[in-house]
Amino acid sequence: MLAAQRRDLLLARLAAEKKLVAKDLAVELGVSEDSVRRDLRELAAAGLCQRVYGGALPVSPAIGDLTARASVNVDGKLRVAVRAAGLIRPGTTVILDGGTTALAVARALPDELRATVVTHSPAVAAVLLDHPHAEVYLIGGRLFKHSGVTCGAAAAEAAEGVNAELFLLGVTGVHPDTGLTTGDADEAAMKRALARRAADTYVLASAEKVGAASRFSVLPLADVAGVVTDAAAEDPTVRRLGELGVEVLPA
Structure with a gap:
């Protein structure tokens, strides 16, 4: 088999299968593990997979900037947003992450809902300017322009003053092996800081993120209360999540 055919x-x-194991593939294809790893390096360099220890996982299509992500799975994100907005009870404090799905959640909040929304996304805060009953607190800090959120030491310190019932977390990858991932280390750290300030964390995971992985770990699946997704119930990753005891909320 030629190298191009193998790739x-x-x-x-x-x-x-949503996963490649280098040593198993080497045996199956009758080539060395080094050959398989070289193939995976080339595929990763082309942005076609995410290399992990021992093999590779699907790369997340959700790692572009806000403008690029705005056109990805718009209908799915809306379904996830409406389902997630229903988790916010009157009188509660919710931390709302940044990103295109979080923006959709902000737009989906009913006008009659009285709640406090804490966010590190200026765009999310701006969407809620006209909401008649939402009290909005914007966490300041260094603006990470790629995702339109504040990160860094100042933002993490400001988050320490928050106590919330709920955190709606945005990620770029949800995978049974790597857990929850995103494309930037500082953003991942900020997400962890926000998760520590909420009683329950639910993941906003439109279908393109399910079964995919990015470079930096956010949280293990065991640390979240559930995953809100529009991915089909028969999706292999959705089934694996259920087997691992993760609550999946269909959107």
Whole structure:
């Protein structure tokens, strides 16, 4: 088998199984592990997979900037947003992450809902300017322009003063093996800081993020109360999440 044919096979297998194990593939294809790892390096360099220890996972399509992400799975994000907005009870304090799904959540909040929304996204705060009953607190700090959120020491310190019932967390990858991931280390750290300030964390995971992985770990799946997703119930990752005891809330 030519190297190009082998790489095509790897991509097809990755799409079907959501995971590649280098040593197993080497045995199956009758080549060395070094050959498989070299193939995976080339695929990763082309942005076609996310290399992890021992193999590779699907790369998340949600790692672009806000403008690029705005056109990805718009209908799915809206369904996730409406389902997640229903988790916010009157009189509660909710931390709302940044990103396109979080923006959709902000837009989906009913006008009659009286709640306090804490966010590190100026865009989310701006959406809620016209909400008649939402009290909004904006966490300041260094603005990470790629995702439109504040990060860094000042933002993390400001988050320490928050106590919330609920955190709606945005990520770029949800995978049974790597947990919850995102594309920037500082943003991942800020998400962890916010998660520590809430009684329950629910993940906003439209279908393109389910089964995918990015470079930096946010939280293990065991640390969240559930995952809100529009991915189909028969999706292999959704089934694995259920087997791991993760509550999946269909959108």
